[in-house]
Amino acid sequence: MSHGEHYFTASPASPAQLRTIDVRLAGREVRITTAPGVFSGDHLDHATRLLLDVVPPPPATGDLLDLGCGWGPVALTLAHAAPEARVWAVDVNERALDLTRRNAAADGAANVTAVVPDDVPEDVRFAAIWSNPPIRIGKPAVHEMLRRWLPRLAPDGVAHLVVSKNLGADSLARWIEKDLGLPTERITSVGGFRVLRVTRSGAR
Template sequence: MSHGEHYFTASPASPAQLRTIDVRLAGRDVRVTTAPGVFSGDHLDHATRLLLEKVPPPPATGDLLDLGCGWGPIALTLAHAAPQARVWAVDVNERALDLTRRNAEADGATNVTAVEPDEVPDDVTFAAIWSNPPIRIGKPAVHAMLVRWLPRLAPDGVAHLVVSKNLGADSLARWITAELGLPVERVTSAGGFRILRVTRA
């Protein structure tokens, strides 16, 4: 990725040179399509892998959110674990959304809807939110993202966020409780990352 380009850019400047890689998702070997200009475009990153391995299975039904979907590893995992649920894969990066759609189709995940944030209807609430949030875009942008989405948890919904300890996982947990009034529990700490569990009460 060229200097100055970021995976949080709506339209990456680098060429969309598609490649296929083999990854393990939900206990399955899956071949997916990736490209430069999206987060972790050539592998399944450690933090996302930790989230997928350590978080309990999602609810079997309802609306599930992959916030910041990249090329779709979380969305594909949610879709496979809960085929009767509706999985929303949300990103501002057009290339990431295209890759997620490609990968969902190839994997037979017909319950995945990959869209930009404004395309999610306002009345949708989420039984689960899974996210490896883009901490490196800076606190104001991350906070704005969480302010928008975490309050949309259903009354019994649960969010799981994976965040690097060195990039402020503990301070982010305190901020969520202080600013949004949502309880946060640190459920796993491994490899320099925390998994935070956020609930409505």
């Protein structure tokens, strides 16, 4: 599969394409259903693992966003950490959304809603946004995505993004501050990946 293939909409996987893997999420071993045609379809990638390991627990209530959900590791972690919150798992890939719905149902995460971007009501504001953004779709597309979602943080909301240093984590942080007016800081750097923290405090 080419670098960008999994970012394009794919139909839900056929039964023959489904596979199961065991993944540790939120301190638990979880059996996941996944398939080819989604990001990191056969394992939990290092960047997402770093995000899940270093970001503090999300708020207990409110709307939480997993931006670019793939097969759902971030959404499931948010749902387990904050069972009273509403978790939005957003992706443009219908196969990813189908897998996230399957995995949320199997894990008893009834508070997960997996939808395409346009299905999130415009008035929803997020107490937390967690994302391993698809940097390889190109800078203009990534900027467009973040311009759409980061300003939808609640006044006291916090976003965490994990981005490869070699794929422009530092320049992305500067762009968020300059173009979106949102304070951004690097909270950790491990194995070539940065975790960025974005807030609305002091935003224009």
